[in-house]
Amino acid sequence: MIGIIHMGAAKTGSSTLQEFFHLNRERLRDAGVFYPRSPGAKQHGLLAESCIDPAREPEREAAERRNREFRESFAREMERDAGGMRHLLVSSELFHARLWNAGEVEKLKALLEPWCSSWRIVFYMRRQDRYAASLHSTYLRRGGESDAILDVLNPHHFDYGGILAMWSGVFGSGALLPRVFERDALAGGDIVADFIEASGLPLALDGCARPPDRNAALSADAQWFLREFNRRRPRSVDAMSDGETLLRRNIAAFLESRCAGAPALPTRDAARAFYAGYRASNADVARRWFGRDALFDESFDDYPDVAADAAPDAMDITAPLLRELAANSLWLDEDRRKRLANAKSTPALLAILAGYLEECDPALAQRLRDAVPD
Incomplete structure (x- = not known):
């Protein structure tokens, strides 16, 4: 089988894609694409969690037991239900957010290798300042108390060059399919159509169920x-x-x-300063993967001059x-x-x-x- 891995990132339409895969699981199967249930009905967080270094887990024994049970369940599902399938599709933004080193990515490859002989890995990148601002609502939903919109808890999430290099080192550069998450850069301005085009999924959109628009931004x-x-x-x-x-x-x-x-948005100057820390790395990614000088649109006109208070x-x-x-x-x-x-x-x-x-x-x-x- 061809292993198709949608690795995120968060805040790039991942929930819409996962809802689409879930709604159209049987149509995918008819097209020879297996979207498993054991890692999670809609998104495959357990698959990502099972690859995290146990030393990073606060409850190591419980994590190891959970991971062992998941691997057994996943193997049973693959052996029972994936026969005759030509593609294995897995999706979780946690592949990007939670796998922090090559050893953890290698665990993911080892877990899928019994069934997959080649790879297509789709990774959506959002301009770092916009990504960080969007994450702020998630931070607050989880109990955060800071009003510093551009505070980041893990700089790893924003280093696209480092992420692509790490995954390329494990799966090979030919397997990586990086995409820019901007409406004008998406096929038809549509994340679902863009993913199908990028990954080569053998699925026609005509007749597929489409999830409702997800617009849950907090004011x-x-x-x-x-x-x-x-x-x-x-x-x-x-x-x-x-x-x-x-x-x-x-x-x-x-x-x-x-x-x-x-x-709420940071000021224009704050957004520019935040983005400046990634501009050089982004330019390297743009040249290496896209054959151009700039990775993103670099307008900051959507930010206010002065923060509202x-x-x-x-x-x-x-x-x-x-x-x-x-x-x-x-x-x-x-x-x-x-x-x-x-x-x-x-x-x-x-x-x-x-x-x-x-x-x-x-x-x-x-x-x-x-x-x-x-």
Whole structure:
């Protein structure tokens, strides 16, 4: 089989591609392309995680057990279901984000080699300042508290020349198919059509199910609210607990549906300075892989001269969020949920909630009363 690896990066349409592969799994199979389920129904994060050096795992024994179980499950699925297939397609932005050295990439190759004899590896690159700015919302969704939009936790993610060199050293330069993630650079301005063209997938788009447009960008106000929420969470809260994860997911979903819009951006000077650190490396990538001098469009006109610093009225977001969370809460009976739904004003809503919380959390009830607008 030909191994087709979509390695990301994040914030380059990866979720849209993975949803497309998932929706069209049977059409892919009819075309001789196997998109496995055992690494993840939509995206193959377990495949990437299984290749991470155990020394980097905080719970080494648990990680090794998870990886062993995954490899056994993956091998069973391949032996049972991949017979007669001509292509193996795997997709995860974690291939880019989590595999940091050649040894980890070599593990991925070794894991797939029993079934694959050649490779096509598609990697989408977004201009570094735009990539970092887009990652800021993800950082906030995960509990981040900083308002430094261009802070990066792992510079490895942005060194495209180093990434291409590392993967080329393992799979061979002929296997790498780097692409620029800019609308004008994509085939038909469409990430799905571009991937099919780049990878050589034997699939016609006509008749394929297409995922809905994914536009869940958080507005600057929503980002501010999420950052302030994170800063005020008690330090005793376990950020990895199921309850905390569910709460963050519900808040993010609410903000995406009610507060989508233009995100906060760094200033034009800050974006230029950030990008300048990668310009020389990008030029090397452009010459090596594309036969030109510049990798990206280098306009910075979409950034403001001065950063906006006005905070929204927090209650405009808080009151409907509390209503939404309470309406879906299992600890409120139907009558109480109806009372909340029928509250005609923010003060009325907060007063009702404070009354419900009085017995179980008097301190929180008092904080709600204190927050009632005059």
